[in-house]
Amino acid sequence: MLQKEKEIGLKTVSAAMAMAAAIQNDLTGRETLTKSDRSPVTIADFASQALVCKALGSHFPGMPIVGEEDSLAIRRPENRGVLAKIVHYLQRYDPDMEEALICDLIDMGGDEPDGTFWTLDPIDGTKGFLRGEQFAIALALVSGGQVQLGILGCPNLRSSAGGTLFWAIRGKGSWKIAAGGGIAERVRASALTDTKEMKFVESYESSHSDKDTQLGISRRLNISSPPEQMDSQVKYGIVAQGTADIYLRIPNPASPDYREKIWDHAAGSLIVEEAGGRVSDIDGKKLDFSRGKTLAGNRGILATNGAVHDRVLEIIAELAGRK
Numbered sequence: 001m002l003q004k005e006k007e008i009g010l011k012t013v014s015a016a017m018a019m020a021a022a023i024q025n026d027l028t029g030r031e032t033l034t035k036s037d038r039s040p041v042t043i044a045d046f047a048s049q050a051l052v053c054k055a056l057g058s059h060f061p062g063m064p065i066v067g068e069e070d071s072l073a074i075r076r077p078e079n080r081g082v083l084a085k086i087v088h089y090l091q092r093y094d095p096d097m098e099e100a101l102i103c104d105l106i107d108m109g110g111d112e113p114d115g116t117f118w119t120l121d122p123i124d125g126t127k128g129f130l131r132g133e134q135f136a137i138a139l140a141l142v143s144g145g146q147v148q149l150g151i152l153g154c155p156n157l158r159s160s161a162g163g164t165l166f167w168a169i170r171g172k173g174s175w176k177i178a179a180g181g182g183i184a185e186r187v188r189a190s191a192l193t194d195t196k197e198m199k200f201v202e203s204y205e206s207s208h209s210d211k212d213t214q215l216g217i218s219r220r221l222n223i224s225s226p227p228e229q230m231d232s233q234v235k236y237g238i239v240a241q242g243t244a245d246i247y248l249r250i251p252n253p254a255s256p257d258y259r260e261k262i263w264d265h266a267a268g269s270l271i272v273e274e275a276g277g278r279v280s281d282i283d284g285k286k287l288d289f290s291r292g293k294t295l296a297g298n299r300g301i302l303a304t305n306g307a308v309h310d311r312v313l314e315i316i317a318e319l320a321g322r323k
Contacts (some may be wrong), residue, residue, distance in 0.1 A: 002149050002169050003139070004059070008150045009139050012055040014165055016048040016137045017044025017153040017179055019089055020123060021163070025045065025156070027130050037064055039082055041129045045069055047086045048137055049221040050105040050124035056118055064117035067109020068263055068292060075103055105258065109123060114290055118144040125232025129206055136232040140266035145290025146170065150267035153179065154234045166237050168274035174240050191244035191275035193205040195221040198245035198308065201238060204229040209300075210250040213319060217248065220315050223309070239303050240275035246308060249301040250282055250316070259294040265301060278302075278309040282316050 011165035027040035029043035049069045056065055057264035063100050074083045081097055090097035109120055118141055141149040166187065177184040192198055200218045211227075217229055227289050228244070238244040240299035251258055269279040269287055276283050280286055288297045302312055 001172075003099055005141055006151075006167060006169060008055060008059045008267055009141075009149065010165065010167060012052050012295070013137050013139055013151050013153040014179055015093055016051050016122070017155045017163060019051065020044045020129075020135070020137060021155040023089055024093075024129055024132060025051060025137075028130055038126070038130065039124045041123055042074075042082055042088065043085045044129060045123045045126075046071070046074055046082075046102070046106055047089050048118065049109050050086070050090060050097070050102045052120055052122065053081075053105045053108040054094070054141065060118075064111035064114055065109045066111055066113050066117055066119040066126050066263065067106075068261070070110050071103035071104055071106040074106075075307070090319075102308070108300070111122075113142065113289075118142075118209050119266050119289075120262045121261075122153065122193070124264060127258075132230045134234045135205075135297055137194050138233050138235075138267040139261060140263075140270065142262070142266060142289050145288060146224070147266045147270040147289060148309060149221065151272035152237055152267045152271055154232075154237050155179065157237060162239065166240065166271050168271040170274070171272065172274070174271045174275040176237075178239065182253025185270075187241040187275050189240060189272065189275045190245050191307070192245055192305060193307045195311070196224050197307055198223050198305075199225060200227040200246045200248070201230055201235045201244040201291050202227045203235075204231045207252060207263055209252075210246075210252055213250050216311065216319065217315050221246075221311070233268035236265075236272050236303060237258075239277055239305065240268075242275075242305070245305045246312065247301070247303040248282075248312065251300050260301065261294055262289050265295065269303065272303045275293075276306060278304055278306045280309070282313070284313045292314045 121138040133275040137153040152166040169173040282300035
């Protein structure tokens, strides 16, 4: 079941990982941050989406792809330099990648969620990418409002050269393999029950969540180490493999009506669940991927090793009641 989807997805995400890592290595650094130049991640975003969409369109014609990008910006004359660099990197993998084809492939990711569909975040963690730190390529297959297959490529999560590739099929467990090759191994969430020993992870960017409340929850749990800040769905990966125990994303009070995008959570949430952890929103509701491009029926995110999930939800409810 879903073996072809898994194999094509893994092969394609692995190629996108290698390409994105090369772009990050070639084009980012101190000067990029000083100049606030976002072009490296723009190049990686569009190149990754084109690469993945070509493979999915070839092997699964007609299946909708819900991606994050469209080609409108790079079709503009003032962005020809960016498009030329996208062509340069893609042609390392596929000599047939010309400008017009690339733009058309990117736009294949403009479908609406409907029935069974792919959802893709070609570069998840743009700020992390620009800092030379964590980012991910996230691909998921959704059917009936549930994620059935999740693939998460984490180029800078080092188990060996090339990073780590996670995947999960619903009901079949979670797995990982070194992106450079090797033997796949089962991943399992930690078995910790003593919260003092647990590791708490949250988004790096302060605008993404309510960090003051999250710190208060960490203290209520008597977690001894400070929250680790990290970009992208890599956070789901480290919860799944047991090197973190809690990932919490409480909506920022400045944007109380914000709803998460499906491509930011689809792959990672299944990988944690199939590793034996739990994922819900901060009200304890399961994530609902049947309501369009956002998790319109959910608020925030909580992913844990399972053992502490209900306790975190209780603390969130208690703190909300005091406001």
